[in-house]
Amino acid sequence: MFRKKHKKQTFVLNTLIEDNKEPKVTSGKIFSSSKSDFIEAIKHKTHSPSDLIVKTISPTITVVYVDNIVDNQSLNKLIIHSLNQINNESPEIIKDILSIAEVDITVDIDKSVLAMLNGNVLIHVEGYSRIVVAKISSYEARSLTTPENESQVIGSQVGFNEDISTSISLVRKYILNPDLCIEKFTLGAQTNTTLSLLYIKNIAAEEKVNTLRQRIESINIDALLDSAVLAELIDDNSLTIFPQMLLTERPDRFCDGLLNGKLGIIVNGSSMAILCPYAFVEFFQSREDQNLRWFLATFIRILRFSAVFLSVYLTPIYVASLTFHYEVIPQPLLVPLSESRALVPFPPILEALILEFFIELLREAGARLPTKVGQTIGIVGGIVIGTAAVQAGITSNILIIIIALSALASFTTPSYMMGNVIRVLRFPIIIIAGIWGYYGIMLAFCLILVHLLRQSSLGSPYSAPFYPPRMIDWRDSIARLPMPLISNRPKDTRTKNQDKFKTEPVKPEKLDKLKVNE
Amino acid sequence: MKNTLEISPKDMINAFLLFFVITTCQTGVGIQGFQRLIYADAKHDAWISVILAGLSSHIIVFFMIKTLELYGSNDLYGIHQDLFGKHLGNLLNFIYILYCSVAFFLILENYIEVISTWVFPRLNPKFISISLLLLVIYTFLGGLRVIVGVSFFSFLLGLWLLPVLIFPLKFSNIEYLLPILDTDIISILKGAQSMTFTIIGFEIINIIYPFVKEKDKVKRHVHLGLLVTSFIYLTVMLITLTYFSGEQLAKTIWATLSLFSIIRLPFIERIEFITICFWLIIILPNLCFYLWAAYRGSIRLFNVSSKKFVWIFSTIIFIFSLFVQTRIQINTYTTYLSKVAFILVFIYPVVLYILALMKKKFSGKYGEKNE
Numbered sequence: 001m002f003r004k005k006h007k008k009q010t011f012v013l014n015t016l017i018e019d020n021k022e023p024k025v026t027s028g029k030i031f032s033s034s035k036s037d038f039i040e041a042i043k044h045k046t047h048s049p050s051d052l053i054v055k056t057i058s059p060t061i062t063v064v065y066v067d068n069i070v071d072n073q074s075l076n077k078l079i080i081h082s083l084n085q086i087n088n089e090s091p092e093i094i095k096d097i098l099s100i101a102e103v104d105i106t107v108d109i110d111k112s113v114l115a116m117l118n119g120n121v122l123i124h125v126e127g128y129s130r131i132v133v134a135k136i137s138s139y140e141a142r143s144l145t146t147p148e149n150e151s152q153v154i155g156s157q158v159g160f161n162e163d164i165s166t167s168i169s170l171v172r173k174y175i176l177n178p179d180l181c182i183e184k185f186t187l188g189a190q191t192n193t194t195l196s197l198l199y200i201k202n203i204a205a206e207e208k209v210n211t212l213r214q215r216i217e218s219i220n221i222d223a224l225l226d227s228a229v230l231a232e233l234i235d236d237n238s239l240t241i242f243p244q245m246l247l248t249e250r251p252d253r254f255c256d257g258l259l260n261g262k263l264g265i266i267v268n269g270s271s272m273a274i275l276c277p278y279a280f281v282e283f284f285q286s287r288e289d290q291n292l293r294w295f296l297a298t299f300i301r302i303l304r305f306s307a308v309f310l311s312v313y314l315t316p317i318y319v320a321s322l323t324f325h326y327e328v329i330p331q332p333l334l335v336p337l338s339e340s341r342a343l344v345p346f347p348p349i350l351e352a353l354i355l356e357f358f359i360e361l362l363r364e365a366g367a368r369l370p371t372k373v374g375q376t377i378g379i380v381g382g383i384v385i386g387t388a389a390v391q392a393g394i395t396s397n398i399l400i401i402i403i404a405l406s407a408l409a410s411f412t413t414p415s416y417m418m419g420n421v422i423r424v425l426r427f428p429i430i431i432i433a434g435i436w437g438y439y440g441i442m443l444a445f446c447l448i449l450v451h452l453l454r455q456s457s458l459g460s461p462y463s464a465p466f467y468p469p470r471m472i473d474w475r476d477s478i479a480r481l482p483m484p485l486i487s488n489r490p491k492d493t494r495t496k497n498q499d500k501f502k503t504e505p506v507k508p509e510k511l512d513k514l515k516v517n518e
Numbered sequence: 519m520k521n522t523l524e525i526s527p528k529d530m531i532n533a534f535l536l537f538f539v540i541t542t543c544q545t546g547v548g549i550q551g552f553q554r555l556i557y558a559d560a561k562h563d564a565w566i567s568v569i570l571a572g573l574s575s576h577i578i579v580f581f582m583i584k585t586l587e588l589y590g591s592n593d594l595y596g597i598h599q600d601l602f603g604k605h606l607g608n609l610l611n612f613i614y615i616l617y618c619s620v621a622f623f624l625i626l627e628n629y630i631e632v633i634s635t636w637v638f639p640r641l642n643p644k645f646i647s648i649s650l651l652l653l654v655i656y657t658f659l660g661g662l663r664v665i666v667g668v669s670f671f672s673f674l675l676g677l678w679l680l681p682v683l684i685f686p687l688k689f690s691n692i693e694y695l696l697p698i699l700d701t702d703i704i705s706i707l708k709g710a711q712s713m714t715f716t717i718i719g720f721e722i723i724n725i726i727y728p729f730v731k732e733k734d735k736v737k738r739h740v741h742l743g744l745l746v747t748s749f750i751y752l753t754v755m756l757i758t759l760t761y762f763s764g765e766q767l768a769k770t771i772w773a774t775l776s777l778f779s780i781i782r783l784p785f786i787e788r789i790e791f792i793t794i795c796f797w798l799i800i801i802l803p804n805l806c807f808y809l810w811a812a813y814r815g816s817i818r819l820f821n822v823s824s825k826k827f828v829w830i831f832s833t834i835i836f837i838f839s840l841f842v843q844t845r846i847q848i849n850t851y852t853t854y855l856s857k858v859a860f861i862l863v864f865i866y867p868v869v870l871y872i873l874a875l876m877k878k879k880f881s882g883k884y885g886e887k888n889e
Contacts, residue, residue, distance in 0.1 A: 324638070327788045436641075436649075438795035439633060443649055446668075446799055447656065453667040454660040467667040468532070 030107050033129045035062055042122070045113045055080075060088045060126040069119045071138035074100070079121055079134060091130045094123060102135035114192060141166060147249040149416050152288045159249045164194060164268035167251070171198060171264075174255040179203075185216055188224040195230065198264040203495050205261065208277065208458055212263050227267040231274050236456045241425070243417040244457040245276040246283065253287040261495035263458070277458035279465070281477050284308065286414040289480050297480040305478055307409035311422050314406045315352050316433035316441050318399060322348040324437035340396035349434025351395050355403045356426065358385060363407070363423075465490065522591045523728040531666050531726075533735035539807070540720050540743030542669040545676075545750065546804040547628040548716030550797070551772040552751075553758040560709030562694060562764065563701045565755045567709030571717050572748030574710065578867055579720055579740055585871045586727045588878055594724035595815045601873055608819060615815040617862055620855055621718070622808040623835055626650060627848050629801050630839075636775065636794050647839050650798075651832045654805045658813075658828050662729060665810055669803035676800050679793060680750065683757055685781045690760035714864070715856040716751070719804065720744060721863045725811045 031038055039054055042064055046052060051067040061083055065075070082097050095103050106112050107130050116122050119137020144166070147159030160167040168182065183197040197216065199209055215234040224230060228247055235244040248254055249271050257275040258264055265274040284304050289297040321328055322337070329337065344351055362381035366374050386404075389395050406426070413419035425448070432440035455462035465473030476486040489495050556564040589597055594614065599607035629650070630643045638646075657668055723740055730736055758773045770776050778790040786792070813827050822830075842848060 325788075325791050328786055328791050330782070330785065330787050333785065436645075437637070438791060439637060439646070439798070442795040442798045443653060446653055446802055449671055449799075450653070450657045450660065450664060450668060453664045453671075463667065467670050468663075469535075469670065 031109060031112075031124075031129045031131060033127050035060075035124065035126050038062065038124045038131070039064070041109060042113065042116070045109060046117075057083045058087060061086075061094075062124045062126075063121055064116065064124070065121040066116055066119075069117075069137055069139060070121060071136045074136040075121065078136070079123070083123070088125070088127075091123070091125055091128050091132045094125065094132050098132070098134055100134045100136060104133045105130050106133055107131070139163060144170075150248060150250050150253070150414060152250070152286060154291045155288050156250075156252050158251060160251055160254075160266070160271050160273055162269050162271050164196060164266055167266045167271075167273065168196060168198075170251040171255060171258075171266075174251060175200065175258065180258075183213070187216070187219055187221060187230075189220075189222050191223045191225065193224040193268055195224070195227075195265055195267040198258060198266065200258050200261075203259065203261045203489070203497050204263055205495055208263060208460075211459060212265075212276070216265075224267065225269065227265065227270040227272045227274050230265065230267055231276075235276075236458065240451065240455055241421055242280065242452070242455060242462070243283070243415070243421065244278065244455065244462065245274050246278045246415060247272040247274060247417055248415075249273070250287060256287055256290070259500075260489050277456075277460035279457065279460065280452055280455075280462050281464075281466070283415045283418040284413055285477075294480050294482045301478055301480060304412050304414075307412040308422055311406045311409035312425055312429065313441065313445075314402050314409075315356065315399075315426060316429045316444075318402050319348045319352050319430055320433040320437040320441055323434055337396075337398055340398050343393035344396055345393070347434070348399075349430065351399060352403070352430050352434075353427075355389070355395050355399060356430065358389075359403055359407045360423070522589065523593065523596060525591070525728055527731070529662060530729055530731045531663065533730050533732040534739050535666050535670060536723070536726070536730060536736060536739040537743040537746075538670045538673045539666060539722060539726060539803075540740055541747050541750075542672045542800070542803040543719030543722050543807050544717060544744075544747040546719065546801050547625050547632070547797075549751065549754060550628075550632060550774050551770075552713065552716040553755060553762075553773040554767060554770055555712040556709040556755070557759075557764070557767050558709075559712055560706045561701045562696075562759055563699060563706055564709055565695070565752060565759060566699070567706050567713060568748070568751050568755045570706065570710040571713035572744065572751065574864060575717055575720060575744050575748070576741060578864055579723065579744060581867045581871045582721070582723055583727075583737055583740065585867065585874050586724070587733075588874050591728045591733070593726075593728055593814060595818045597870070597874065599818070601870070601877060611815050611818060614862070615812045615819070617855075617858060618808045618812040618815070619831070619835070620851075621859070622805055622812070623838060624848070624852050624855055625801055625804050625808070626835065627839060627842055628852065629797065631845060631848055632772065632775070632794055632797070635845075636772075637791060644840070647836060650805070651836060653802065654809060655828050655832055657802065657806050658809050659825065662726075662810065665803065665806040668799075668806060672799050672803050676796070679796070680753070682781060682789065682793075683754065683777060686757055686761045686777045689780070690757065692760055694760050694763065695756075711860060712856070713751075714860045715852055717747070718859050718863050719807075721867075722807050722811060724867075725814050726807075 031041065039062065042054075043052070049066070053065055053067050055063045055065075057063055057080060063079065063083070078098060078100055082099070083094070086094070086097065089097075091105050095105055104115075106115075112120075112122055112131060112133055115133050115135075119135060119139070121134045121136060123132040123134065125131075141163035142161045144158050144161055146157045150159075158170065160170060172180070177200065179201045181197075181199055181201050185195050185197065187193050187195060195216075197209075197213065212234070216230075219230075219233055221233065231243070231245045231247060232238060237244070246253075246257070248257075251273075254264055254273050254275060257278075262275050262277065265276075267274075285301065289301060292300070322341070326334060341348075346354070358381070362377065362385075365377050365381070369377055382404075386400055390397055390400060407423070410419055410423045413422060429441060429444045432444050434440075436443065452463050453467060461468055464470065465477055470491045472488060473490050475481045476490070480486070487500050488498050489500055553564065556567050560567045585597065586592070589600070592600075595611045598610045598614075601607065602610060626647060630646050633646055634641060634643055657664060720740070720743070723736075727733075727736065754774055758767065758777065761777060762770060762773065767773060775790050775794065778793050779788060781789045783789070809828065809831065812831065813824060816822060816827055842851075
């Protein structure tokens, strides 16, 4: 509250100073009816940038716009051409004459300057303080490409891009429904970033929409450059390591979420859309699971979950077993283990940490390097460093296998954000396993479990559907049962409309009978 | 009756979760080595003692729930205050809080004892108790929902331990059980009494009752939970009795863990190392629920926030744990607690029910008016 009041005061001060400096310029926020004053006011507001174009079409009509962000073709054809044919008409008539979809009349300076910076053309007529604002913006946008961070074998191959209107049009393409609600917000005192809140009325719960809307509105931020920042600003607990909202660049995953009663946010300038509330388990589900046969999908999901478990616990178990509990390892396995470790001078915990550090280094280098060099680094890192490390006696063969396996496993997570967390989570557990053995691993396991139980995502429990137990939702969590069995929407989004589809199976004989009847 | 606890629906739990609460509260450190104690009294008829103990737990829970139903939505502490007046009621509440705290303390000590005997003989027990207490504090501060969640996962994740106990059956000898009813009935009853420390935990229903959403379903789920625990105890007891010979069992302190230790799999040996560490998740709900029960009572006596309470409580527990040095001490305290618990859990609820019923009869007029 305090901040807002403060801002208003400074604004008043600013306008006062303006008045003192240039008494000619309009008082307050309203345009003057004189042409030169109008141009002066615009120039003053924008500090006369070099791409500001002021065009006098006839002695009475002036057009102001910013070069580079307006579509030149429509400027010539639709605006200048039609304005040339008239003479000293009122703004209302000009508004009717222009064959442009988004035309508006305003008297507000700030609003019209913002609109101009957003690709609008301002048309001023001598003698009127009202001006016409016509939108003919054209931004350079990347063309649609395949989503690179979330690739998928079976399913659509299109991803969101940085332009909000393209992204929304993709969603509209998937969900042709009047109930799809889109609410527009503007955030960022400096950047004035537009963002849209998307949900399907009657499927998304009203109270969740209200909560999210309130959270977005209460943000008081300077700049918003990416949706990831927004996701962190509106989540429930910013101290936790786990992401509570999904960031996806796949429109089909986004729409699937909306259809399950989740809420989505698309931020202009970011190719990642936000989906929430999102439960922990859902981060490990891929949209592709719905496209595969249920048996295969279940198998792949179980594979993915065991991969997560392996990725987090395999190295700690190795460290704990070799440091404290070698009794647990059967003799036939103990012999090759100790043979491969015979030359290694470090204790297992140090050995594991060094190798994990190597792998993380490789991954980070691979992500930052240009794609052409990246492959080379993979070969250099994977083969050369790996074999050399074993030959030099820094690590054992078996640990290299374990580390490579757990690094591979961590990349099976369909959400990059969650995959990162899974990888980082390993380090503290390795350390605690090196200190307290299996007891330490169990302690860490319990801590993570309790931590997950304590989290929530937009007020929904993060550990759903396991706890609070909603057995019905278990059918589409770790397993993915056949379609007729998962005809309900998940319960934790508290949707009003429970049925995804009618479950009556249509048998071929029935269809034949129907045809006969017709 | 008038004083009822008002609990917001947000903090309430579903009735069927009581099943998990009851089973996880009952199974804890006791199951690791209860066989020897019962065997000492009931000899090879110990399994009959287990059945008897299970049966009596059902009867007692029946009385407990009856008492709670008289009050609608209130816990044991509120009932005490209503029945015995403020001062005597608060004294009884204090005794119950003390009982919960001692139970918490002994579960912690027993577990630390197991860890330091089997897994880390040279590790300082202080570290284990500090780490465990911190974990418990973190869980407790999440509120009842999180504690119940831990007990839910503890049950599901702990299920794999039961099928593992099939392996010792290979070496079992059914003749050890014969002849049945060889021991006299008094010894068998004594054996059932020795089950006390192992089987207690279900008295949490006294405290958790007002937090349950569907009060009419409480009975079903609690009794189901008791049945499952009794079944688990009976199975473990039968396997132990058929596996160990009499003399062996009399000398085995942690019979269940010894059962685990003979299992060999192609990729894993000495499975008891894993199970003992895994036991952490089994005792975690135990600890949290006793702590929570003590907290619920304490807020009626003093004006403390949950954060303050849990830190003070843990500090006291930690200081006390510094005084415990030997296995014999822990054993003695556990025997004492077992005796107190027998009175508090197995006899007192019946008395309380009769008192509550009498009060209701005498003040019946008022009660009817209110209704």
